[in-house]
Amino acid sequence: MKRPGRKLTREDFADPKPTRAARFFLGKFLCVQAPDGYTEGMITETEAYGDHRDAACHGFGNRRTARTEILFAPGGVSYVYLCYGLHHLFNIITGPQDSPEAVLIRAVQITGGGEIVRQRRPGVAKKHWASGPGRVCTALAIGMHHYGSDLMGETIWIEDRGVKVPGREVKRTPRIGVDYAGTWAKKPWRFVWTPSSA
DNA sequence: CTCTCGATTAGCT
DNA sequence: GCTAATCGAGAGA
Numbered sequence: 001m002k003r004p005g006r007k008l009t010r011e012d013f014a015d016p017k018p019t020r021a022a023r024f025f026l027g028k029f030l031c032v033q034a035p036d037g038y039t040e041g042m043i044t045e046t047e048a049y050g051d052h053r054d055a056a057c058h059g060f061g062n063r064r065t066a067r068t069e070i071l072f073a074p075g076g077v078s079y080v081y082l083c084y085g086l087h088h089l090f091n092i093i094t095g096p097q098d099s100p101e102a103v104l105i106r107a108v109q110i111t112g113g114g115e116i117v118r119q120r121r122p123g124v125a126k127k128h129w130a131s132g133p134g135r136v137c138t139a140l141a142i143g144m145h146h147y148g149s150d151l152m153g154e155t156i157w158i159e160d161r162g163v164k165v166p167g168r169e170v171k172r173t174p175r176i177g178v179d180y181a182g183t184w185a186k187k188p189w190r191f192v193w194t195p196s197s198a
Numbered sequence: 199c200t201c202t203c204g205a206t207t208a209g210c211t
Numbered sequence: 212g213c214t215a216a217t218c219g220a221g222a223g224a
Contacts, residue, residue, distance in 0.1 A: 047205070056205070058220095067220060085218035087206050104205060134206050177205050 005029060005159035009152060012160075013075030013094050018048035018101040019189055021075075021094040025158070026193045027165040030108055032156045034141040037116040041108030041130050041140065042163065047175045048189040049091070050101030056181035059100025070148050071100035078149040078156060080142060087134030090142045092151060092158070106133045106176075106190070108140070165193055 008028070015021040023046075031040040049057040050071070058081075059071040070079045070093060079091040079102055095101035108130045110117050117129050117139045130139040137143065142156070149156050172188040179185050 049205075058205085063221090065221075081205090082217095082219070084204055084206050084216080086216065089205060091205085106205085132206070175205070180204085 005161040007152065008076075008158040008160060010074075010076055012158075013092065013151070014096065015075070016051075016095045016099065016101070018050045018054075018094060018103060021092075021101070022046040022048035022103045022189065022191050023170070025092065025103055025105070026170060026191055027163040029111065029159040029161055030105060030136075030140065030156075031112075031159055032140040032142060033154065034116075036119075036141065037113055039110065039113030039116050039140050040159075041110045041112075041136070043105055043108050044193045044195070045105075045107035045131075046191045047104040047106055048101075048191075049104060050095065051099045054181070055184040056175060056178040057100055057102070059102075062100070068100070071102055072098050073148075075101070076151050078142075078146045078151055080137070080144055080147045082144065083134070088137040088143055089133045090137050090140075090146070104133060105136055107131045108136055110139060166196075169194055169196055 025043050025046050028043050029040055052062045058068045073093055074097045075094040077093045079093050080088055083089050091102040091104050093102050110129050121129050130136045151157055171192045173190045174186050175190045
């Protein structure tokens with residue numbers, strides 16, 4: 001029997017340690033209600049960013065600008081930005097106010113709204129529908145209009161459906177594409193979950 | 199104002 | 212494996 005799932009609340013986003021938060025979101029469900037329909041996916045890959053000491057984090061050195069300001073909000077809102085002028089990347093803001101922590105969602109497994117995702121990713125194999133941070137946003141129709149969105153609302157939210165993610169199925173690696181961050185680039189802050197029974 | 203470059207992807211060799 | 216695509220944030224003058 002399929003339970004409806006528990007929508008995450010404030011305290012689920014409050015963890016001050018971004019690596020623990022990134023691990024926590026594996027197996028949770030990212031749900032998006034868009035104009036062309038509802039789609040959702042189970043989170044399978046994440047990366048941790050923050051706090052202000054992390055040279056790879058946009059909030060490094062407590063840099064506060066129009067773009068990075070949302071990083072300093074209390075956990076539970078969305079941070080979306082345009083990368084390489086082409087791709088949107090979606091982050092979950094975590095941790096306390098005035099400290100920049102975020103979890104980048106790098107991949108999800110589409111679990112609902114498959115027909116709509118198929119239209120959004122024409123000609124793409126299901127396997128690659130949302131395997132990559134830019135692809136996740138395309139598949140779930142996440143865009144700049146989600147910048148700062150409340151992740152506990154009715155448009156975009158996270159659910160816990162009781163999925164267990166065994167530690168043995170989670171691999172940790174350095175983060176992707178952050179070589180500019182020196183020693184911080186080497187930290188194993190990327191979490192990849194490969195379900196044994198996919 | 200100008201310049202650089204990025205938390206990537208898709209398509210081609 | 213290589214790289215074009217594509218544009219705004221951020222930094223410096």
